[in-house]
Amino acid sequence: MSLSAPDLASPVTFDPADAALELYHVRAGYGRVEVLHGVSLVVPRGSVLALLGPNGAGKTTLLNCASGIVRPNSGCVHVAGLHVNEVNPDAFARAGVCCIPEGRGVFPNLTVNENLRVFSHAGNVPYDIVRERAFARFSRLKDRGNQMAATLSGGERQMLSMSRAFVAEPAVMLLDEISMGLAPIIVNELYEHVHHLAAEGISILLVEQFARLALKVADYAAVMRQGRIDVVGRPDEVAAHLSGAYLGEMR
Amino acid sequence: MHNILAFGVVGIIYGCLYALTACGLVVTYQTSGIFNFAHGAIGMFMAFTYWQVSAGWGVPWPLALIIVLFVLAPLLGLAIERMAIRPLYGASLGVTLAVTLGLLLFLLGAADAIWKPTITRRLPAVLPGREVTIASVHVSYYEILVLILSVAVAVVLRVLFTRTRAGITMRAVVDDRELTARSGANPIRSAQLSWALGASIAALASILIAPLQNFDQFNLTILVVIGYAAAVVGRLKFLPMTVAGAMVLGLMQSYAVGYLPSRFLSDVSPVLPMALLFAALVVLRPARLEAVRLKLGRDRPAMNLRPSLGLAAGFVFASYVVAQMLSAGSLRTFGYGIVLGIVMLSLVLLTGYGGQVALCQMTFAGFGAYAMGKVGGSSGSPLGLLAAIAFPAAAGALLALVVLRLRGIYLGLSTLAFAYAMESLFFNHQLGYGGNLFVHRFLAHSQEAFLVEVSLVFALVAVGVLAVKRGQFGRRLAAMNDSSVACVSLGMDVTGTKVAAFTIAAGIAGLGGAMYGGWQTIVGPQDFFMLQSLILLLTLAVFGINVVLGATAAALYLAVAPIIERHSGIPNLTYLTIGLGSILLGRFPDGVAGLLSSFGERVRSLAERGRRGPDAVVAGEALSTGFDLADEEEEVEVVTVGP
Numbered sequence: 001m002s003l004s005a006p007d008l009a010s011p012v013t014f015d016p017a018d019a020a021l022e023l024y025h026v027r028a029g030y031g032r033v034e035v036l037h038g039v040s041l042v043v044p045r046g047s048v049l050a051l052l053g054p055n056g057a058g059k060t061t062l063l064n065c066a067s068g069i070v071r072p073n074s075g076c077v078h079v080a081g082l083h084v085n086e087v088n089p090d091a092f093a094r095a096g097v098c099c100i101p102e103g104r105g106v107f108p109n110l111t112v113n114e115n116l117r118v119f120s121h122a123g124n125v126p127y128d129i130v131r132e133r134a135f136a137r138f139s140r141l142k143d144r145g146n147q148m149a150a151t152l153s154g155g156e157r158q159m160l161s162m163s164r165a166f167v168a169e170p171a172v173m174l175l176d177e178i179s180m181g182l183a184p185i186i187v188n189e190l191y192e193h194v195h196h197l198a199a200e201g202i203s204i205l206l207v208e209q210f211a212r213l214a215l216k217v218a219d220y221a222a223v224m225r226q227g228r229i230d231v232v233g234r235p236d237e238v239a240a241h242l243s244g245a246y247l248g249e250m251r
Numbered sequence: 252m253h254n255i256l257a258f259g260v261v262g263i264i265y266g267c268l269y270a271l272t273a274c275g276l277v278v279t280y281q282t283s284g285i286f287n288f289a290h291g292a293i294g295m296f297m298a299f300t301y302w303q304v305s306a307g308w309g310v311p312w313p314l315a316l317i318i319v320l321f322v323l324a325p326l327l328g329l330a331i332e333r334m335a336i337r338p339l340y341g342a343s344l345g346v347t348l349a350v351t352l353g354l355l356l357f358l359l360g361a362a363d364a365i366w367k368p369t370i371t372r373r374l375p376a377v378l379p380g381r382e383v384t385i386a387s388v389h390v391s392y393y394e395i396l397v398l399i400l401s402v403a404v405a406v407v408l409r410v411l412f413t414r415t416r417a418g419i420t421m422r423a424v425v426d427d428r429e430l431t432a433r434s435g436a437n438p439i440r441s442a443q444l445s446w447a448l449g450a451s452i453a454a455l456a457s458i459l460i461a462p463l464q465n466f467d468q469f470n471l472t473i474l475v476v477i478g479y480a481a482a483v484v485g486r487l488k489f490l491p492m493t494v495a496g497a498m499v500l501g502l503m504q505s506y507a508v509g510y511l512p513s514r515f516l517s518d519v520s521p522v523l524p525m526a527l528l529f530a531a532l533v534v535l536r537p538a539r540l541e542a543v544r545l546k547l548g549r550d551r552p553a554m555n556l557r558p559s560l561g562l563a564a565g566f567v568f569a570s571y572v573v574a575q576m577l578s579a580g581s582l583r584t585f586g587y588g589i590v591l592g593i594v595m596l597s598l599v600l601l602t603g604y605g606g607q608v609a610l611c612q613m614t615f616a617g618f619g620a621y622a623m624g625k626v627g628g629s630s631g632s633p634l635g636l637l638a639a640i641a642f643p644a645a646a647g648a649l650l651a652l653v654v655l656r657l658r659g660i661y662l663g664l665s666t667l668a669f670a671y672a673m674e675s676l677f678f679n680h681q682l683g684y685g686g687n688l689f690v691h692r693f694l695a696h697s698q699e700a701f702l703v704e705v706s707l708v709f710a711l712v713a714v715g716v717l718a719v720k721r722g723q724f725g726r727r728l729a730a731m732n733d734s735s736v737a738c739v740s741l742g743m744d745v746t747g748t749k750v751a752a753f754t755i756a757a758g759i760a761g762l763g764g765a766m767y768g769g770w771q772t773i774v775g776p777q778d779f780f781m782l783q784s785l786i787l788l789l790t791l792a793v794f795g796i797n798v799v800l801g802a803t804a805a806a807l808y809l810a811v812a813p814i815i816e817r818h819s820g821i822p823n824l825t826y827l828t829i830g831l832g833s834i835l836l837g838r839f840p841d842g843v844a845g846l847l848s849s850f851g852e853r854v855r856s857l858a859e860r861g862r863r864g865p866d867a868v869v870a871g872e873a874l875s876t877g878f879d880l881a882d883e884e885e886e887v888e889v890v891t892v893g894p
Contacts, residue, residue: 067433093435101433107426110419117416118423122435127416164434 019078020045020172020203021066021097026075028065035061037227038075043172048194048204050218050235052211052242057224059207060102063174066205067099068092080170093122096168102176105161108150112141115149115160123167134163137193155186162193165202172203179210191217211242256388258509259502264394266501267401268460270494272478273485274408275452280487281412282421282445285336285347286660289354291475293331293450294457295468296358297324298374299366301458302466305375312375316458320451328450332443338837340428344659346840348608349792352785353833355472359782360826362468372466374458397459404452409490421445469782476671479664480528487660500527521675525668529653532661551798551848553720559799563710566803570706574699581814586702588810589709590770593763595791595802596712601756602788603797604720606732607749608663610784611650611670615643615757617678617779619764624690624774631691631769639765640758647757651750658735670781678776687775690768705766709806712759713799719755728752786829793832795844804843 021043029035035058043049064070068089079095107115120127135142138159158178165173179187195217208214221238223231231241279287305315339347378392411418423431424441431438484496507519594616601607619639627635654665682688695701719725727748730738735745768774795801816824
């Protein structure tokens with residue numbers, strides 16, 4: 001490996017105060033099974049970080065740690081410079097973390113408007129403004145306000161769940177495999193939106209199986225394997241190491 | 252014309268009250284995801300509290316009403332949420348069912364112990380003697396008050412759940428609890444609000460309906476069955492449909508009173524809710540089909556034939572010894588437990604192995620006792636015993652065909668409704684209100700000899716149930732319990748399996764009923780009320796519903812509890828302990844049998860660790876001690892990481 005796995009991303013220098021989300025030597029797992037063996041990762045404010053890696057690498061667990069669903073056994077989680085290890089998921093959400101879990105980011109038995117209403121629990125932004133901004137960004141949702149979320153298409157559901165990015169300022173959005181089970185054309189559209197959201201100043205941590213797609217919109221990328229961060233860097237640098245990470249070590 | 256209007260008014264008033272109950276049920280289901288069988292019991296308990304505050308302590312009724320509705324009922328709701336409901340997060344359907352049913356039993360037992368049923372109570376009259384005449388129909392102020400309050404509650408609920416953030420969040424929690432937390436809402440606060448609200452609505456409905464009914468614990472609790480029917484019409488989801496269903500029920504009952512010949516009346520009016528419930532279940536597609544596994548306790552391999560025969564012989568011998576030792580009175584209660592044990596074995600098969608919720612097993616037992624009494628004649632002929640198995644088995648097969656599509660809560664509700672309807676349609680009719688059917692014993696006549704016979708029957712049925720578990724039919728039952736969809740896709744005959752399970756279980760229950768009748772010698776309708784079925788199911792659930800050993804322990808408990816009750820002087824000890832035990836199932840879902848066996852496993856693995864060194868068995872232990880990892884099993888599978 002030419003790139004080591006350092007505490008912080010080595011090729012890029014961060015001002016720690018500029019980090020929207022920071023994980024520092026986090027160890028975590030379920031019961032007696034440890035999944036993350038000391039992970040350090042920084043999402044700089046207003047940037048997109050793509051987290052790549054094979055199945056079972058611990059990507060979803062990392063997101064769960066970063067949103068308070070799983071508590072770290074050791075190490076620190078910082079959101080916008082605040083130490084938030086011990087708090088509950090709802091407090092994470094109020095701190096601006098919106099984690100969109102894989103495949104179920106909406107309440108199917110609530111209408112689109114009601115979904116936005118519940119989402120806006122967390123934030124410092126009032127419901128009306130959230131709604132306005134969500135409909136401005138995702139115009140397809142506008143005429144579906146009173147429709148049950150269960151009746152939306154897969155792409156529309158992802159858009160609705162991504163509307164959570166507007167409820168808090170500043171916001172960190174954690175996206176888990178938004179391409180899951182969607183047609184390529186929809187996925188492309190969604191990534192377009194990810195790009196725009198980032199341009200509006202929302203920090204995004206993106207977990208994705210389709211590495212090429214994710215690298216296209218990402219400012220930084222990290223590769224995770226067996227509970228550790230292998231490589232961190234600019235997308236083009238990371239791309240060179242991807243096949244090794246997925247298919248086995250090249251020594 | 253005048254009569255049509257007059258009965259219409261009565262029907263609408265009753266409809267309002269049923270709607271109030273049903274809306275409370277829907278609200279708790281929609282906001283906590285739990286169908287609250289104890290809804291009526293909560294209302295009953297608060298109605299008695301209201302009596303205590305107003306009539307008992309002399310607080311004027313409006314103030315008492317406010318205290319009960321806005322302070323005491325929400326407090327009870329909060330307490331229930333904290334003690335019984337919160338541990339249920341992530342629990343299987345079977346456990347939530349047992350916990351709310353246990354709550355029903357516990358509240359009933361507690362109310363009965365606090366407010367002795369020997370005194371007649373009346374609630375303070377509200378606006379007495381005042382009435383207005385509308386189109387020649389006299390309408391009392393009280394009826395107008397009921398109407399206004401019901402409409403107000405319905406409107407407030409509607410606004411709460413569609414317009415306010417608190418209400419929307421409560422619905423969101425049921426949809427996806429984790430996502431609600433991720434959105435920054437506190438799911439526990441939401442659940443607290445929901446149970447406080449549910450308890451208040453239950454209290455209001457019970458207090459309003461109490462002056463129109465017999466004011467006794469059981470009656471007020473059971474009224475909720477009518478609410479179940481209306482709630483199912485609204486598919487446990489839609490308030491307007493629920494209200495409509497309640498109105499239809501109220502009007503039907505009222506016109507039945509008005510226009511049907513009085514000799515039919517006592518039959519028809521309790522059957523109406525059941526008829527509506529069945530109609531709704533057959534016609535409507537349930538909005539949220541329970542595809543989840545019932546799962547009460549972990550599966551364990553069945554004992555082999557030889558040890559089970561050995562234990563059976565031991566059991567019979569022990570009962571012979573016990574029969575010699577006990578006094579006549581204690582012997583009576585002891586045998587009572589054993590005969591109920593036979594009925595519980597049928598539940599092990601049907602509910603424990605097959606995952607089919609049946610809340611009507613004592614009804615089948617009653618059919619068995621009836622057949623034995625009628626066909627068996629004065630000699631207790633074997634023909635009677637045969638009829639005691641065949642008649643309930645046929646009834647069980649019929650019931651299974653009717654409820655074929657239903658699972659989980661809906662199945663539980665319809666079997667409950669079946670039991671409720673049979674009370675008046677069959678038992679009150681055929682056995683008479685006083686209880687006058689003599690059931691003769693088969694073979695043995697003396698009390699001691701019959702106890703040995705009953706124990707022998709229990710032991711044989713237990714061996715049989717174990718054999719079923721080991722055989723092909725047992726595997727079918729387990730497969731149906733796991734996933735009936737997967738069974739169908741494999742080409743397995745789920746319909747046949749389900750009907751067969753109900754038939755066999757009803758047959759066993761009937762055999763138990765014949766023994767029960769023989770043991771009591773005289774049976775009456777009250778022996779086979781639906782509450783008895785509930786007690787059996789819950790006792791079994793507490794001791795372990797999917798193991799024969801659980802049924803044995805439950806039988807022994809039912810044999811011993813009345814003796815303890817008599818000596819300790821604590822009234823309703825059985826109700827209270829079984830209710831409490833069922834509530835604790837939320838924390839220990841495997842029951843007593845599960846606790847014992849995981850204790851055994853722990854001891855064994857500790858012993859093994861001693862032999863093999865400290866680290867060798869950690870993984871094996873983690874997999875075998877169900878409790879600590881029970882919630883995380885799924886995730887552990889997903890994140891398997893190996894060096």
